[in-house]
Each structure stands twice: as structure tokens, then as C-alpha cells.
Amino acid sequence: MARDGSGGRFEVPCHDEESGWFDASSSCYWRLLEPPPAGDDPVWAGHAPGDGAVYNGQCPGQPLMGGLRWFQNPPPGYGSGPNLEALAEEAVTKMRLLGADIGIAPRQGGTGTVGVPVWVWNAPSPRTTGPTSASATALGVTVTATATVQDVVWNFGNGTALSCPFPGTPYSPAAGLTPPSRANGQCGITGYSRPGDYLVTATTTWAVHWAGGGQQGDLTTTRSSQAPVTIAELQVVGR
Template identity: 85%
Template sequence: MLTARRSIVAAGVVLSLLVAASSAMADPGPGTECPPLVFDCDIHSGGNKPPTPGKPGGGGGGGGGGSAKCMARDGSGGQFEVPCFDEESGWFDASSSCYWRLMEPQPPAEDPVWAGHAPGDGAVYNGQCPGQPLAGGFRWFQAPPPGYGGGPNLEALAQEAVTKMRLLGADVGIAPKQGGTGTVGVPVWVWNGPSPQTTGPTSASATALGVTVTATATVADVVWNFGNGSSVSCAFPGTLYSPSFGLTPPSAASGQCGIAGYSRVGDYTVTATTTWAVHWVGGGQQGDLTTTRSSQVPVRIGELQVVGQ
């Protein structure tokens, strides 16, 4: 009964910490929308339109799935993957590299394993350590071992770390410049202004119940949709346009990004959707997730005007 009560209290502490973290981030800054209890929210660079949740390319962002792994240590200092929970062995604790299962029933009061403590003051657990057969055994703990009962939600901590990074969509640069007018058939150049929040890499950490998760985000690619049915994917920031380029179309082989031009006059919206790849480590586990951010800019295309006609 005491052990069950401690598990309930531990679960309540985790929820309280995560709710507190969400409340602290309820107002992350201009251009950001965070629903209650949602850690990974949509963040937009200046001039972007408000997001439309769930619609790709609509100016918003979203999170992707990931997977967590528990890593055990062997006698030579190497690591290998193990299940985070085993029905026979119990819950895995990365700090000891052992599984721990509550002894049921608990040993009698005179058993030396209590180390001078009375039954009810903490509890005795049985440890099994993959890769370290001489470790483990029966041990008294004042509180459940780290990781017992699942511990803090490491993926939620990773998402919290991602929120702390304040990742943005592309800081869009474009030629023809914003507010100007391009010409039918003339190449359009785009690029992503470099910064930790737009091109990465960038890192942040989050902590709960003594466990810290550190996440590092890098840009996997940016998909540029030009509003005329054409799009390009650039895994690089692109190249700032220079007048010396003339009418030469952008070349991906040279790290340039854009299209050969529009075929019709009109007003278009260029949408840049950045996919961030995030790798996180902490609590003896590691995993990967993806998240997206979108930016939009308008572009106007007109016809070439010839003087005297």
C-alpha cells in the first residue's frame, strides 16, 4: 500500500512539473501561439501569417513522432539498447544500469537487507543488471529507484527543450525583393537568413525529478512552395542574390535555391516550410523527433515594360 501511494505521489509530481512548465511558457513572445498544456507550439518569423493548425504549408508548424531508447552499460564501458521495462525484471534505471522490481512480499523486519530501517520506511527492491552480472541483488531504497514506474516523461522533456529553443521558420530573403515587382520569365531567388533559430544548430535542456534531457536541433531541409504549383527542397540556406548573377537561374549544385521564373503575371505567396531534426539524450535514453515551422512572403510578378510601346 505504501509503495502504491508513493507511485501515485510520484506521478502527481511529474504532472505538476509538466503543468508548471507549460504555464511558465504560456506567453513565449510575439508571433507565438501555444495552446494550454502543449509544449511544442507554432513560432513564426516577422511578417508571417497566423498558423492554420493541421494544414501543411499554411504558415504553421507542428511536431513529429519520435522513439525513446534505454541504454545499458557493459563491463567495458560500452552501451547497448535494452527495453525500458521488462515484465520479469522491472523498470530500468540508467544511473545504475540495472532493472529494479519491488519485492512482493517485502522481507521480514529482521532481514539484514533493511540496513537498520524498519519495514514501511522505504522498501526493498531486487536488481538485475544486464551486462554486469555481479551487480544488482536485493537493496533498500528510501524512495523508488530512478526510472521506477516510468519516471519523468523523457519525450515530454525533449519537447519542452525544443520549445526553449524558439525555433523559427525561414528568415525569408527573396529576389525580387519584398514590396517590389518581378518580371515574367525572370529567375526568382530565395534564401534563409542564418541564425541559431532559423538555420541551426541549436540546443536546449529541460529537467524534471532530477533528470535532464538535452535536445539539439538541426535543419533537415526547407521546402519552398512558390504558389504557382512549383516547389523546391533545399537542405542548405541558399545564396543571397547578387546582381552579378544576372538572369542565370539558381543552381542547387552551387548551393543556390529558387526557380527559373513565373510564367504568368499575378500576386503569389511563397511559403517556406522548415523541417527541424531533433536528437535528444538524457536519463540514460536517447531519441529523435521532427518538428516543422513555416514562413510566408508575398511576391508580385508583372510583364516586362518596353519604353516607347
């Protein structure tokens, strides 16, 4: 219920797509201002951006009462609608994040040799390494999420696992039989000790930061991908 300039009462909806959420105590609608004003804008009333938020007010029947205003907490009645974390999850779904785009030496479909180093890497792209962003909106509130790969755990199928918080470096013939070095941004192992068929599994952990509706937060999600590798013993042919 809102009041007009003469003190009369009239009904208004609790939420309006254009105006935002209604606050009965002020008889105004408040909508979060996105993007927020510059940090030196007087509307922040001496507060730093991120300390509270700025809202735009529209007051039915009292047009002079609205305008931009800083609030430490959302105005009464605001945010009683969408679940912001659920919107963040929806934004993550829109990104269509993937597991590692696996590169491996010996190459997939080829055959490696016992004791020879195995190199692995994750080919960079927005959906395999990030960063990538997406937004989701409900009831006039928009949440934007940005995802970046935090870590990839490589399991080589022989009981050995390796964590690489970086994409890794593609193998180059110039490396010869040099084992990959994490200190140089390379991922892999010194080699398999037995011949056989192995399945390399890469489990990617994505770190996601979201913001919207005057709030922000973090979440993680994982994706996996696999690649087969065949290892054979070195055959020595005598003369």
C-alpha cells in the first residue's frame, strides 16, 4: 500500500520489472543501480564502493521523493524474490564449462614406451581454462558469474596423480626425453613402469565468483575428461 501526496492510499504490486521492489516504509520502489556509480560520486555519501550499494528510488504518487540513494543494507522488502545463489548456478550452466581439452605425448592413438616421459596439457580456451562469464536474471535482479580454472588433477591410471594449477606446456620434440617440470609450467610424469593400456583422467576445478543484487560470493564446480594412452616395452632387435 502506497500513499500519494495528499495522504491517500492506493495499492501497488510488491515488484515491478522497471522500478524494482516496493518498500512500504518509504512508499517507494527501489532498484539496485547496475553498474554502480563511480567511486567519487557524492551519492556514496563518503562510503567506498562495495560498502553497501546505491539504489534508484521511484515513489508512486510522490515523484519528488525518489532518486539515487546509498543503503548499507538492501531497503526493506528488497531481495525477497530470487535466490541469488540459484541465479549464480544458472549463470554457470549458461557458460557450458568443460573439462580439460587434453593434449598428451605420446599422442592419443599412438604408443609410448616404458620409462619415457609422458607430457599432458590443457589447451586454453574460455570453456576449458577461462576466464568466461555469463549472467542470469529473475524479478529484475541480475547476477553475473565469472569462472576461471583453479586446478587440474591429472590421474594417469597407474596410481599416480598430479595437480597442475596451470594449463601446462605442449610437448616439443626439442625436449627429447627430458621429463616435464612443474617449476617450468609443464605437467606430466617421468614415465610408466609397465606396458599396458591406461586411461588418463583430468579433473578440472573451476573457481567461480558471482555478484549481483547487492551481494557477491564464490563457488566451485568440477568437470572431467579422459584420454587413453598405450605403453609398450622397448624392443631391441639384435644383429
